[in-house]
Amino acid sequence: MTTDDVAGVDEQKMATFEAQDREEGREPEPVPDEVGDRNAARLRHQLGTDPGGCLVAVEGERIVGHAVALLREHLWCLPMLHVHPESQSGGIGRRLLDAALAYGKDAEAGIIMASSDPRAIRLYTTSGFVLHPGMEVSGRVRRPPPAPADIRDGDDDDFGLTAEVDRQVRGVPHGADGSDLRFIRDLGSRFAVLDRGGDRGYVLWRDGRVVILAATTDAAACELLRHFFVAAGDDDIDIWAVTGAQQWAILTAYDAGLVLKPGGALLTRGRLGPMAPYLASGLYL
Ligand SMILES: CC(C)(COP(=O)(O)OP(=O)(O)OC[C@H]1O[C@@H](n2cnc3c(N)ncnc32)[C@H](O)[C@@H]1OP(=O)(O)O)[C@@H](O)C(=O)NCCC(=O)NCCS
Structure with missing residues (x-):
């Protein structure tokens, strides 16, 4: 991922959220400009601290998925993993996660917060993470x-x-x-x-x-x-x-x-x- 991809990543993420809302029976709400600006600022910040952990999956010219992994001392964490709804369930999520894990291959610990997507839970628990199911307040x-x-x-x-x-x-x-x-x-x-x-x-x-x-x-x-x-x-x-x-x-x-x-759920591994x-x-x- 480069800073030129920030807008394309945001577009793909919004399409993913909208599809997720519909699947869970909610009508997607318009995203205020300030939220889009904050997302872009955050992604630029992450590209600055962890350029090797910010990854995109592309088909032709189009971004169809992205992952963001951060390394802090011996800890690896995964704030983002999203695949465009039209490209889901075809193995892209697994490939992105494997590439993000490779970025932290020497990390002794890891943390992920999972969405309620069953594919996400499967990906993380079969990659060596312990599942801690959560509640929403x-x-x-x-x-x-x-x-x-x-x-x-x-x-x-x-x-x-x-x-x-x-x-x-x-x-x-x-x-x-x-x-x-x-x-x-x-x-x-x-x-x-x-x-x-x-x-x-x-x-x-x-x-x-x-x-x-x-x-x-x-x-x-x-x-x-x-x-x-x-x-x-x-x-x-x-x-x-x-x-x-x-x-x-x-x-x-x-x-x-x-x-x-x-x-939601937290997934952890290693020395925390x-x-x-x-x-x-x-x-x-
Ligand atoms: C979760 C997500 C990233 C997974 O990416 P994907 O490309 O759709 O998933 P993959 O095709 O790589 O499949 C992941 C695993 O789920 C399994 N799977 C695929 N389709 C499935 C389905 N419909 N139901 C249950 N499991 C399924 C696959 O077999 C695979 O496991 P395996 O590699 O052990 O065989 C993607 O679906 C997504 O963006 N979901 C919405 C956003 C989200 O919730 N992101 C996660 C944030 S924590």
Whole structure:
């Protein structure tokens, strides 16, 4: 993939999402320009950090699939794997995944967040990843919790804290000195931190969606999630792939009057941290 492919990749991805919506019985909604701009900015960023992990499948002149894999220290992760609906089920997804895995062939650990597409689950579980089925948290906050006292907005000086928390929870920070998290923040996500003795952690969110949350203790994670619930107000909440390891999140969501139903999965392999308390980002894992 090169920067010249960014528009073609976005077009292919949108066609894939639309087909997926229809298959799951939803009428696709128009994608706001700002979302397209954010997707393009993210892809350019990933092309900058991981040019060898950004891959396209082409038929003639047309992009029919793409994958994005990132390497951070000994960790490989896969934020993107999509095949155009007209080209699906013909082996392109498998070939893209194999090429993305080859980019991380020496990586000792891996993380993927799966969609509900059965082909995706098959691809990942047959490539050495352990499946952790997840739930989706949705609805509106019907019982707002009291605002936790010690949480404040994060700033540039807090990316040292995020790196330390990530190392404990995930095994590897999100980029040197939290550079991936800084990028997410700069793309418009809100950022809050808790730093109180042994209770440390951070949350990034946009509208009603947790982008990522990590903490050193369940108590800290619950406070950060409550902080997000208070900030979300009347927004529709959407937290995807909450696995059984995150009981703290499940109970905190129920306390706020939210709904849980099956949705998403995490797949892991190799030398990771406990991955709890942790709400992973589909795009930065
Ligand atoms: C998931 C996706 C990337 C797979 O790519 P693809 O080219 O369609 O899939 P492939 O033809 O490579 O098949 C993948 C596996 O699923 C199996 N498969 C193919 N069609 C299938 C079907 N209709 N039902 C179940 N399994 C199927 C294949 O046998 C293959 O396994 P194998 O290699 O062990 O034989 C693609 O379908 C897609 O873009 N889906 C929508 C977006 C999405 O959910 N992406 C994943 C994000 S995590």
